[in-house]
Amino acid sequence: MKKDFEPIKPAKRTEKIEYAVRDIVLVAEEARRKGKELLFLNIGDPVQYDFRTPEPLIEATYQAMCENLTGYSASEGVDEAICAIRKEAEKKGIKPVDIFITTGASEAIDFALTALVNEGENVLVPYPGYPLYTAILAKLCAFPNPYYLDEENAWQPDLADIEAKVNDKTRAIVIINPNNPTGAVYSEETLRGIIEIARKHQLVIFADEIYDKLVFDGKKHISIAALDPEVPVVTFNGLSKCYLAPGFRIGWGIVSGPWEVVKDFTEAIHKLARARLSTSHPKQYAIPVALNGNQVHIDEAIKKLERRRDLTVKMLNEIPGISCVKPEGAFYAFPRIDVPGVSDIEFVKELIAETGVVVVHGSGFGQKPGTAHFRVVFLPPEDILEKAYERIKDFMQKFLAKRGLKAA
The missing domain is CATH 3.40.640.10 (Type I PLP-dependent aspartate aminotransferase-like (Major domain))
Structure with a gap:
């Protein structure tokens, strides 16, 4: 008699393996299916934007x-x-x-x-x-x-x-x-x-x-x-x-x-x-x-990234309920959500669903208990970043109003 396979049980060592940067893409794809234009500020891959391998x-x-x-x-x-x-x-x-x-x-x-x-x-x-x-x-x-x-x-x-x-x-x-x-x-x-x-x-x-x-x-x-x-x-x-x-x-x-x-x-x-x-x-x-070899591409990348970093810090710090420490290197910022009692995961999921701006929840990277953050990648060109941060600003105003909350 032919016996059907039982479901295969994965090794217990895999239970705690998470990778927030990739996992959040599932949320983004759901937003895309619902007709949202996605703006990706989640993946630290320069060649997905306007950078080229030398x-x-x-x-x-x-x-x-x-x-x-x-x-x-x-x-x-x-x-x-x-x-x-x-x-x-x-x-x-x-x-x-x-x-x-x-x-x-x-x-x-x-x-x-x-x-x-x-x-x-x-x-x-x-x-x-x-x-x-x-x-x-x-x-x-x-x-x-x-x-x-x-x-x-x-x-x-x-x-x-x-x-x-x-x-x-x-x-x-x-x-x-x-x-x-x-x-x-x-x-x-x-x-x-x-x-x-x-x-x-x-x-x-x-x-x-x-x-x-x-x-x-x-x-x-x-x-x-x-x-x-x-x-x-x-x-x-x-x-x-x-x-x-x-x-x-x-x-x-x-x-x-x-x-x-x-x-x-x-x-x-x-x-x-x-x-x-x-x-x-x-x-x-x-x-x-x-x-x-020639390191010219690094100088060019730094000039681009400094402009995009400055734009990121300026625009995010102008949004009520968000504060952002100025990055000194790489191409990431880790803004804080200064709203009492807000879950960073729920904030990010709602942000993606409502605006199509794809960022990653801070708890995916670890953060102090009682704080909430999200990570942005400032690799995209300035016009994309401006559009994304304007969407975040509009979202934040509605997010606070809907809950009767005030920024810290």
Whole structure:
């Protein structure tokens, strides 16, 4: 007798995996079906707007394919790319002891967390911060240990909160600098404070620097690994953001610190890299072209983004019930909803349904209890941003009036 399959039960490790940036698209599609014109301020993909991947990166990849460099590469990456990454790291003051190339910075982060963290352990992660870290930790049956960024201090990490959150199961501190979703760029004082906490508690620092060249107003980005070569740090970067090539899925990790301290951990990372064979072979040849080549596209991108950042901050701060700290880097802002008792998720869902402006709820990135935020991406051209913020302004007036509420 033929027996029907029972529904397949997914692994419990997947239950807590959420990714707000993508999940909100389902809400947007419902709004589209109801006839709303969608304005996308939710995805941090420059080429979805008016940015283009630099031609030399495309040409380098095409040339590699023409030369039949389409088989597996060495698991850690090709020599030319590793040498370029090493040279770039040294220019920033980092002393690499190992470099590994991955399928996007996301895979480098996955490898580093998987190589370090055991079931039941925890990692200090910023709230707000990029949700990939909590998703990977859920997969590992480990735990995010949230520390808060201080909105009153330009979204700098709260060092006292980090110190207070460390326990005997804590293995590492994640920093995202420049930060996604706030656009904060961390000061040297803050970074040195994090180093001291890591040293005191024997923690690895995971430094996500994927936006390191997109810094505004003439400010300079500081790599935390450059401030102390004796502290174990894994620095993550890639081609997706600064080099406008997110679809290339090319990233890397740079391990620094005393070799005797990091060698076993580094070998564990390489075991994982070997198990997946290699990342895309031909696209690795875009790395030396990107890092060693003309950087004009970055200057052009910064000029565009500064104008769009300024427009974003001005228009959002003019809306009753919304306040926005000025971002110093990347291409995100994290405005606050200054309305008592409002759920950020319900606010965002209603905003999308009523206006078609697609943003992401702040709780998808983590936020202090009792606060509500949403993330906007200011990559679109100014006319699109103006239209979106005008819609948000009109929506906010109706939102408050309908509930008999007043802004804080």
